[in-house]
Amino acid sequence: MRTIIEPFRIKMTEPLGITTAVERKKKLKAAHYNVFLIDAEHVTIDLLTDSGTGAMSAQQWAAMMVGDESYAGSKSWHRFNDTVQDITGLKHIFPTHQGRAAERILAATRLKPGQIVPNNSHFDTTRANIEYVGAVAFDLPCPRSRDLYSSVPFKGDMDVAKLEQLIKDKGARNIPFGMITVTNNTGGGQPVSMKNIADVKRVLKKHKIPLVIDCCRFAENAYFIQRHEKGYANKSLLQIAQEMFSYADAATMSAKKDGLANIGGFLACNNDEWAEHFRNLLILTEGFPTYGGLAGRDLEAIAVGLYEALDADYQHYRHATVGYIAARMIKLGIPIVQPPGGHAVFIDAAGFCPHLKADQFPGIGLTNALYLEGGVRAVELGSVMFGRRDAKTKVEIAAPNELVRVYTQSHFDYVIEVLAQIYKDRKKIPGHRIVRQPPFLRHFTAHFAPH
Numbered sequence: 312m313r314t315i316i317e318p319f320r321i322k323m324t325e326p327l328g329i330t331t332a333v334e335r336k337k338k339l340k341a342a343h344y345n346v347f348l349i350d351a352e353h354v355t356i357d358l359l360t361d362s363g364t365g366a367m368s369a370q371q372w373a374a375m376m377v378g379d380e381s382y383a384g385s386k387s388w389h390r391f392n393d394t395v396q397d398i399t400g401l402k403h404i405f406p407t408h409q410g411r412a413a414e415r416i417l418a419a420t421r422l423k424p425g426q427i428v429p430n431n432s433h434f435d436t437t438r439a440n441i442e443y444v445g446a447v448a449f450d451l452p453c454p455r456s457r458d459l460y461s462s463v464p465f466k467g468d469m470d471v472a473k474l475e476q477l478i479k480d481k482g483a484r485n486i487p488f489g490m491i492t493v494t495n496n497t498g499g500g501q502p503v504s505m506k507n508i509a510d511v512k513r514v515l516k517k518h519k520i521p522l523v524i525d526c527c528r529f530a531e532n533a534y535f536i537q538r539h540e541k542g543y544a545n546k547s548l549l550q551i552a553q554e555m556f557s558y559a560d561a562a563t564m565s566a567k568k569d570g571l572a573n574i575g576g577f578l579a580c581n582n583d584e585w586a587e588h589f590r591n592l593l594i595l596t597e598g599f600p601t602y603g604g605l606a607g608r609d610l611e612a613i614a615v616g617l618y619e620a621l622d623a624d625y626q627h628y629r630h631a632t633v634g635y636i637a638a639r640m641i642k643l644g645i646p647i648v649q650p651p652g653g654h655a656v657f658i659d660a661a662g663f664c665p666h667l668k669a670d671q672f673p674g675i676g677l678t679n680a681l682y683l684e685g686g687v688r689a690v691e692l693g694s695v696m697f698g699r700r701d702a703k704t705k706v707e708i709a710a711p712n713e714l715v716r717v718y719t720q721s722h723f724d725y726v727i728e729v730l731a732q733i734y735k736d737r738k739k740i741p742g743h744r745i746v747r748q749p750p751f752l753r754h755f756t757a758h759f760a761p762h
């Protein structure tokens with residue numbers, strides 16, 4: 312059959328927030344034109360993020376019921392630990408309440424002011440945690456990523472030549488570790504090839520610099536490798552993930568992505584001395600090492616979710632959904648980053664609103680227009696989120712991932728209809744200015760005003 316159906320059926324429903332245009336206008340104004348500040352009950356289709364917003368499976372809920380809430384050494388901890396070790400092969404595993412907690416512990420224990428961390432592209436929380444301790448987050452995206460519209464695969468790769476140059480210029484002793492983010496969320500959700508991970512590792516190893524993988528979307532990345540990289544078509548997603556992790560000395564994870572859970576994460580490493588420092592700070596700020604920042608039932612849900620994310624049918628359906636949305640947008644002439652990533656479709660907001668300059672924040676204009684037109688919540692991923700360092704970034708996220716277990720095709724058809732309407736009237740989308748902003752991660756709480 313040609314139709315790719317949802318590989319699940321639905322047992323429970325939740326009503327959507329249906330609002331009128333007049334109500335949405337009022338809500339957006341009250342939220343200072345920042346969709347993060349709108350209450351979820353006033354959003355019809357919530358595509359703000361895939362982070363922790365997915366639907367769990369019956370197996371995950373069942374596992375939660377047997378969650379062992381013992382403070383130390385619970386059965387749920389062992390199940391979690393065994394699962395993460397099976398997939399990553401890493402020796403020390405520390406549960407954290409989410410990805411940024413793992414990043415904070417890594418940054419606080421391994422970095423000193425002025426030191427440098429290269430990455431294909433840092434996610435905003437990774438960058439913020441590195442900068443918070445006075446270190447420098449350095450992005451080294453591959454040259455292919457600059458052309459938003461080219462469909463070449465693996466545009467999430469790191470520029471290996473630039474990595475070598477950076478090490479030469481700054482000195483290996485000023486680079487306590489290098490990172491690679493799979494998939495490259497900031498770079499349009501683009502995957503990283505196995506070859507690139509191996510090349511990055513080779514360069515870092517030559518200089519005795521450990522490699523940390525930000526593995527939030529490791530299963531999605533494994534799917535791209537299986538589909539598009541020579542030699543992997545007959546390997547399972549688990550085998551591919553294990554090979555990816557074989558290059559890692561440590562990993563940070565948000566289980567709210569490819570853990571398919573509503574909360575959670577982990578920090579993992581091989582080095583015993585690193586582990587000792589991680590453990591000490593974990594106890595101080597997250598919890599005892601066998602639960603970190605999580606309940607036993609969360610550890611269970613993640614242990615099941617990590618394997619479910621590696622399920623071939625699930626990944627196939629998820630990628631087909633994103634591909635379907637992307638194809639419909641392309642047909643309408645909407646400028647999107649190509650090829651589409653695995654967890655989202657990214658709209659080139661500057662291309663969508665050519666009448667707006669970068670300092671008029673076209674991404675905010677487009678996000679707000681989506682809400683006003685149809686109660687659709689998306690997120691700006693550009694000059695507001697990364698503005699201080701990278702004012703030219705100009706993409707906009709549109710339709711996130713685990714949400715493919717939350718929303719169905721007709722919901723996405725509705726989103727396309729809303730977008731089509733906005734695209735027709737795009738010249739009316741106003742520019743915005745910032746009225747108030749915090750010093751870190753400003754996109755979450757900044758206030759805007761339309762021009």
Ligand SMILES: Cc1ncc(COP(=O)(O)O)c(C=O)c1O
Pocket residue numbers: 362409410411412434436437492494496525527564565566567575576
């Ligand atoms: C690539 C990447 N790294 C880190 C994080 C941070 O994870 P969390 O939101 O669980 O703190 C995210 C979240 O979106 C992400 O996409």
